[in-house]
Amino acid sequence: MHINGENLKIEDVEKVAIKGEKVELSPESIDKIIKSRNYIEKIIQKGNVVYGVTTGFGKFCNVMISSEDTKRLQKNLIKSHSAGVGEYFPEEVVRAIMLLRTNALAKGYSGIRLSTLNTIIEMLNKGVIPLIPSQGSLGASGDLVPLAHMVLVMMGEGEAIFKGQVLPGREALKKAGIEPVVLEAKEGLALINGTQVMTAVGCLSLAGAIKLSKAADICGALSFEALNGIIDAFDERIQLVRPYKGQIATAKNMRKLVEGSELITRQGEKRVQDAYVLRCIPQVHGAVKDAILHIKNILEIEINSATDNPLIFSDEEKVISGGNFHGEPVAINMDYLTIAVSELANIAERRIERLINPYLNEGLPAFLTKNGGLNSGLMICQYTAASLVSENKTLSFPASVDSIPSSANQEDHVSMGTIAARKAFKVVENTAYVLAIELLCAVQALDFRREKNTFLRLGKGTNVAYNLVRELVPKIEEDRVLSNDIKTLVEIIKSGELIKRVEEAVGGIE
Incomplete structure (x- = not known):
């Protein structure tokens, strides 16, 4: 290169x-x-x-x-x-x-x-x-x-x-x-x-967030199917009258992913409206996509900038002292990335709760297990997801609003941009685990939906995701250690393998 x-x-x-x-x-x-x-x-x-x-x-x-x-x-x-x-x-x-x-x-x-x-x-x-x-x-x-x-x-x-x-x-x-x-x-x-340390951490955090944004649509689509979601909420006409690019793209992704599914419903067939964590996937995931697009633009300016001081303008034989070393543009946008990615985890954890809660999961067994009581099933996976989401919330307090003067008050306003970037990096990691847990729960829920009809058709994209998960992680028939299953699924999210397989089936997602 x-x-x-x-x-x-x-x-x-x-x-x-x-x-x-x-x-x-x-x-x-x-x-x-x-x-x-x-x-x-x-x-x-x-x-x-x-x-x-x-x-x-x-x-x-x-x-x-x-x-x-x-x-x-x-x-x-x-x-x-x-x-x-x-x-x-x-x-x-x-x-x-x-x-x-x-x-x-x-x-x-x-x-x-x-x-x-x-x-x-x-x-x-x-x-x-x-x-x-x-x-x-x-x-x-x-x-x-x-x-x-x-x-x-x-x-x-x-x-x-x-x-x-x-x-x-x-x-x-x-x-x-x-x-x-x-x-x-x-x-x-x-x-x-x-600013190359904060920006390096920021670039890798953003690269991870881009993958998570697509993976969240896939995981959300699997949960949507498992909960007999109402497809009308993703109608293109709804998105076009509030034309955020991310919202339009997410709704399009969801339609592609569940196309052909026998589990999705229409408005009024089972209920009039879904809960927000299903119905508002385009609005929430879409807002994250828009944030990512903005942050990508900022970081690609930064990584191609001169951030030294003083700067040497040899053509004019000038040396000029300035402030291009100040990390404020990166700092603010790393805080923005932290908040945006935290929201992917936030909404995913609520979908996990809906999948395992017998009062909310449209007739699925409690905690997605047979012989509940003897087996705890996926009960504690939700605890882990909730813990990660709570940690993300504490990490989402912005670093860029803080400043402590240094160098005898010569450097009297600083960005704390590297702290902001490090927090974003951690939140991306935590959110990957939350999505892996949603993947585990959604596929287990779909197994129960298919018990009476093994040939029940899943969506064009969700079927590929389901099969990939089941290639790697067997159905949970009775309680077992789940930590390794979560690690296996987080790897296919972080590596991009889940996205790659699904995109091949549906012709790409945005």
């Missing part, structure tokens, strides 16, 4: 971060990087006052640094800023961080040497993955703390994973055949002053 700082997509981030696709700089980017660095060298020779090049950092921006101390300044910057704590980011997140930092620097506005940038690319392509603590970033001035831990390994310090082993940074580089970097003027700042 060619990296040029201009046209990276969320799908590209997935390819590199999860599938391990190799990257290289485009020829145009190489020219821009060299030109930008040449101008930095010119500034140093002249002794001009430029933040981060000939001065200290943050509140020390007025402290002049001699040309003899520029290398030491950059090294000290990385060491002092490596103050992260907490669990390490997963490997796929670190790969995404390295990719996004490369893409931002490839724009040619940061004054980094080509050889230094190539070191990140070599590490990424050869599988040297720095251990980066997940806590410590304020989201302005960029993701200073976690990115510093990435740069430590580039310098031959810190720790990294290489071929499954945790090694000292220098040893990991040596085994991969990569020379450590000795940072020159401006390079330390160029490497750590940006």
Whole structure:
């Protein structure tokens, strides 16, 4: 994959971060990087006052640094800023961080040497993955703390994973055949002053959310069938008089998924209206789709932006200090993603309750089990779903509304964007489990519907989903450990296998 700082997509981030696709700089980017660095060298020779090049950092921006101390300044910057704590980011997140930092620097506005940038690319392509603590970033001035831990390994310090082993940074580089970097003027700042950690976590969270949005329609359609849902609520005419794209797309998906089913009903056949968790699937799932579309647009701007400070405009021979490192656009939208995905879990958990509750499930056995009392069936699965939904609610308090000044009040408003992104990442994970539980319950409910008629026809898409689940997880005849069943089903949701199989049957869903 060619990296040029201009046209990276969320799908590209997935390819590199999860599938391990190799990257290289485009020829145009190489020219821009060299030109930008040449101008930095010119500034140093002249002794001009430029933040981060000939001065200290943050509140020390007025402290002049001699040309003899520029290398030491950059090294000290990385060491002092490596103050992260907490669990390490997963490997796929670190790969995404390295990719996004490369893409931002490839724009040619940061004054980094080509050889230094190539070191990140070599590490990424050869599988040297720095251990980066997940806590410590304020989201302005960029993701200073976690990115510093990435740069430590580039310098031959810190720790990294290489071929499954945790090694000292220098040893990991040596085994991969990569020379450590000795940072020159401006390079330390160029490497750590940006939003790439929050944005990397955000991109992978969004990629997961896109899958969950489609999977939620599939799971919802299975529950809809099992509860003899009224198809009239998905009539296109209803959607067109409130023409949100997500609502229209979800209703279309639902019609496709249950097409041909003998279990769905029409208005007035069994009841006049369904409960909201069935009737309002287009409105709720659709709102999440609209949120995802908006957030995708924001993140694809961010991942192709220069977020360093100062920025080098070598064509005009200008160095301008600004605030592109501030993570507010990402922070607000990560909070938005957290809230949106939480709603997928919220409504799914209520469908789970409706499936297992004998007072609500249209004649199905209590907790979807035979010999209730002796067997608890799927009773406790709803507890797990409720627990996850409740956790999502606590995680949905926005991080972006908080700010604590830093650097002696020089950096007096910060985004907390990395906290927002980390919360979104967790909510996506929790919601995948809730949907897996709905899948387990809905297919079990359909088994009871088909007891009297094995040939009872399911929908065009739901039949495929049903068969895939039953390939992997047998019907629950009596109580058994369900944790492994849930893990099996969450994997087909997160991997996209459920979506792929269903889309092949119905000609795609939106």
